[in-house]
Amino acid sequence: ILNVEQSPQSLHVQEGDSTNFTCSFPSSNFYALHWYRWETAKSPEALFVMTLNGDEKKKGRISATLNTKEGYSYLYIKGSQPEDSATYLCALHGGSQGNLIFGKGTKLSVKP
């Protein structure tokens, strides 16, 4: 059974702080890793799909890196804003079947 671990479980930061979270996954038979942003009462919103070792992706103040050999990915948020408050999920792509195996998420709260 594939297991995706995310840490920390929750994070409280001040507006303007930069922060990062970790997603760990089994490094064997890697296919792809997804990051999602999930705001309360909304649906998960896709941030990145990462497939190659050493991949680095960026969207505004949010970026992610991928290390498939050691089985981890980092998500960085530069200069956190209150609107960044959400749960950030990573998910391992289940190979050719396409289903996603989600971690439990990191809940970020940004105080003004």
Next chain:
Amino acid sequence: DSGVTQTPKHLITATGQRVTLRCSPRSGDLSVYWYQQSLDQGLQFLIQYYNGEERAKGNILERFSAQQFPDLHSELNLSSLELGDSALYFCASSAGSDPYEQYFGPGTRLTVT
């Protein structure tokens, strides 16, 4: 707005009953996935359909079934409902099974009393 629609938004029903959740994928997407979010659990994959055919099965109970119709909308049928089936059920769609982004609908919150 992801382009994926789900109905109903909320559903309250009693134990032992049967319900149907409906999902319409984004225009052009062939794959539909169903996920369940229970209290204290992460999003759990239930089942995937691709262009009308079942493609992958996850932790889906035998009391649950799904199908994808020729117009690509999908329905998830939950029967003999138990209290523990109360959860948020998400549908997602993607262009295919390759590592495309999956776009999530707004979810259906099912409460079994």
